[in-house]
Amino acid sequence: MTKAFRLIDLVKTFPGFQLGPLGLELEPGAVLGYVGPNASGKTTTFHCMAGITRPSSGTIEIFGRQAGPHDAAWKLDLGYVGDIHAFYENWTAEANLAFRSKFYPNWSQDRARELAKRFDLPLGAKAKNLSTGNRVKLSLVAALAHSPRLLLLDEPTSGLDPVVRREVLDTLFEVLESGERAIFYATHILTDISRLADRLAFLKAGKLAQVVAKDDLLAKWRRISFRYAGSLPELDSSVACDTEAGSHRLISSDHDRTLARLQAIGAEGIEVTRMTIDDIAVEILKGGNYVATR
Secondary structure (H helix, E strand, O other), X not given: OOOOEEEEEEXXXXXXXXXXXXXXXXXXXXXXXXXXXXXXXXXXXXXXXXXXXXXXXXXXXXXXXXXXXXXXXXXXXXXXXXXXXXXXXXXXXXXXXXXHHOOOOOOOHHHHHHHHHHOOOOOOOXXXXXXXXXXXXXXXXXXXXXXXXXXXXXXXXXXXXXXXXXXXXXXXXXXXXXXXXXXXXXXXXXXXXXXXOOEEEEEEOOEEEEEEEHHHHHHHOEEEXXXXXXXXXXXXXXXXXXXXXXXXXXXXXXXHHHHHHHHHHOOEEEEEEEOOHHHHHHHHHHOXXXXXXX
8 A cells, every 4th residue: 555655764954953864654544643842853854744845865755756846746645734824914814725726736615615614714814814723724724625635734733722623633533534645743732642643653852762553552551559668670661660668659661561570579559540642752752761662
C-alpha cells in the first residue's frame, strides 16, 4: 500500500539547531500525533512537508510522489493548517476562500460553506477583523474544502472554544471514514490527540524519542506504590522512583514486568494506578529509563 507520507532521513539545519534525521511514515486511514515541547522542531517538520521550507537533506514522499520544488502536483494532496494564518486582510473570509479555490481542481464550494456554517465562521467579515479563533476556523475550512488525502495540522484547535473544538474533531473523524485519507497532527492539547491518534511520535530537541502505538502506552504505563524495607534493587521498566522511609512510588513503562519483579523480591502493599496520555508524554519527553516500543 502506498504510504500517505514518508520522511526518509529528513534533516533541516539552522544555526544552533538541527531537526533530524527523521524517519517517519503514515498509512492512509490513520492518524499520527506529533508530541513535543516548544522549539523541538514540530513546526519545522510541517514546513518542510508543506514546501514552505526546503530541507537540508533527505526525502519527503506524499502518496508515493517525491515532494520537491520542481513539481507542485503533490501539493494537491495536502491540506495544511499551520502556526501562521495568512490571508488577504482587507478581503472577507468568503473572498479569501474563493481565491484559494482557484488553485484546487477538487475544491467544493458547498463543502466550504457547510464547514463555515458548522464552525460558526462569519464569512462576511474581513480577515483583519477576525478573532484568533475565527482565523483558525478559516484556515481549517481552506484546508478541508478540497478534500485533501493528507492533512498536516499544527496546533489546529488553538484558540477555539470547547464547543467548536469538538466540532473540529468530529469533522476530522469524518475525514478518516473512507480509509483513504490520513492526518499528521501536532497539539499541546493531548486529550485531542488521545481521541484521534493511532500512533504517537515524540520529538525532543529535533530528535525522535519514541514512536509508539497509543494503545500500547495506555496498556503498559502505570504508577505503582509499594512497601519494601530493604535496599531496593533495580526494577524492570522503572522510569522514575521516589522513596521515603520504606514506601516507594514509581512509574513503570511496562507494569507487568515491574509487578513480576516486585512480587519476586517480596514487596508488600502494592497498588497500581492508570496514567493518562498527558502524564505518559511528560515522562517520555523528560527522558526516562525505558525501552521504546516501535
